[in-house]
Amino acid sequence: MRKEKVVVGIDVGTTKVVTLVGNVIDGTIEIIGMGKSESHGLEKGVVVDIGRTMSSIRKSVEEAENMADVKIDAVYVGIAGKHISSINNSGTVSINRPDRIITDEDVRRVVETAQAIQIPPESEMIHVIPRQYIVDGQDGITDPVGMTGTRLEVDVHIVTGSITAVHNLVRCVETLGIGIKQIVLEPIASSLAVLSSAEKELGVILMDIGGGTTDISVFRGGDIWFSKVIPIAGEHITNDITVGLQTPIEEAELVKKMHGTALVDSVGEEEKIEVASIGGDEKKLVSKKRLAKIIEPRIEELLDLGMQEVEDAGYRDLVPAGLVLTGGCSLLNGLTDFASQRYDIPVRRGKIPQGIHGLRDIVESPIYATSIGLLRYAVETKDFKKPEFYEKKRESIVSKLFSWFNRFFRG
Ligand SMILES: Nc1ncnc2c1ncn2[C@@H]1O[C@H](COP(=O)(O)OP(=O)(O)OP(=O)(O)O)[C@@H](O)[C@H]1O
Ligand SMILES: [Mg+2]
Incomplete structure (x- = not known):
């Protein structure tokens, strides 16, 4: 008999909220709905404004519901932040x-x-x-x-994570009338999306470089051994470009994606790009090398911090499968070459493995690694931390209503 169920993952990132609806048929996930909204209300992976975060989540959920033609009532939600x-x-x-x-x-x-x-x-x-x-x-x-x-x-x-940070995230989702099946650490989710079992068995570092946070994890013998979240990522590079080139933040973001590189040596002095000025219509000519000189030190700092964490935890020499990069920032030109040269280890950009179908062109991007991983988590989990807290809380609301009903109608 075919076993079929619908699972839903929400990645509440610093730059975007993604909701994915997956139809699981005999263990294979078919993505049938996707919603994506701009994220407001988070800083460095943590909710700082409940109202704004809720409305970002609502938008992304509604979009996914419409596409998949389902009503979303229970979800797996990713969590990150340096409180982890x-x-x-x-x-x-x-x-x-x-x-x-x-x-x-x-x-x-x-x-x-x-x-x-x-x-x-x-x-x-x-x-x-x-x-x-x-x-x-x-x-x-x-x-x-x-x-x-x-x-x-x-x-x-x-x-472990900060009670406040976890509860704020839970509130954002539950206030929308959506139950939480499990809060999942984002690096764990991403790892399920982009690492092969051979890599996990051998020993590998995963870095998910997003907008506000870089999530680091180490896998060996098939399982996670170490996880850490550091609060530096793509937004910091964009901010550096804004200051360094005196350009509006939207332009800095665009320039980074189109012309940015992590390798200063890969660009010639003569290559120029047009960049908008702050508060004016005119554009100015800037050398690509100057842009690279802003990006490279920030990338170096970020990767060094991540590798130092791995070293401090004692895993630096236990990862023969090297470093796998994912998250939006992993799309930065020259990043994998920069990292493999600097740390002398194999480095690759994470790819979504087999067993995921539907909306392939969209979900192949590393930007969706966490949300795809949440669906895999929902299917493959062997975690023991059941969401007792959330269930208890819901029960208590239900029982309160029940006793109120009893008192009111039965005296
Ligand atoms: N082609 C590209 N080149 C360089 N950077 C890119 C590219 N595409 C996206 N990015 C950067 O990736 C970042 C967003 O990545 P992602 O979507 O993984 O973050 P997020 O999940 O919202 O945030 P977080 O995980 O930190 O909470 C942004 O800073 C964006 O500028
Ligand atoms: Mg992310």
Whole structure:
């Protein structure tokens, strides 16, 4: 029998909000709806204005609903921002029953023990992802249910975020009458869209360079080991161009995309471009090299910071598959060459892998990596952090209404 369901992902980025509707048929995702709106109300990946963020989300959701001809009622939403931290931990339980056969309940118990750690105040767990199970010393197990053993261990990757940042995002979506199935860390989502399983197995760094944030993650042995969000990305490059060339921000954005490059040495002195002046109609001639000289140091700073994070976490020498770049900024000319020369590792731009169909010309762009990844997450998730919080909250509203109804009508 064909198994079919609809899943929806919303990527609330700093520059745009994308809603994707996917029809999942036997594990293959067919994109049947897309909505995209300009994002207002976010700074560096974090909601700073609930009203404006809500209206950006509403616009993108309505567009996707119209295209897919469905009513969206529950979604997977991406989250980023420098409030995100991650930590690895492990847990152990013993199996004392006579048959010693490991059950779902044992798995739930062991993951729960692995969650018993101190997390920073004012923060909450977003993900608890089991990386591997160990049964009586045998490691590398992905699903221990049904196995026999006396001692069950688990290694988990825990992602935490600021309670305020998470709740503000949740409010923006729920106030629109849309339920949240899960908040998903954006680097985790993007990784599902652009990394191959071979790369993840071998060891790879993923950088999603967006408008307001650069999301860094490291994968090894098929799973995530490290994640970090740094608050520098494409908008900073645009701002530098605005100041450096004395040009309006819209022009700086245009010039960056059309003529920008991360490699100063790749452009000759004689190449000139026309750039608008601030507050005037006249255009001025600027050398492309000058533009590159503004962009290159910012890219260098951004990538250096990202690589330093990987180094500090101890993974710099454990990523033979190199660096994969995604997010809008990964479209910058010369970026992959710049990075491979500077860090002496293989670098490629992320491509959407097999198993995603529909609207191909649109969704092939790295700008959509996070939203496509959210759909994959919805299909493949093995995360243990269920959205108890959101469910409880909804329940309580329903039960309040119910008791009010009882009091009113039944005295
Ligand atoms: N061809 C291009 N060359 C250079 N930069 C580009 C290009 N196309 C898009 N960008 C830049 O990519 C950035 C937007 O990327 P993206 O859509 O991934 O961000 P976002 O998801 O909205 O933001 P974030 O993930 O940081 O919250 C913008 O700064 C934009 O200028
Ligand atoms: Mg993004």
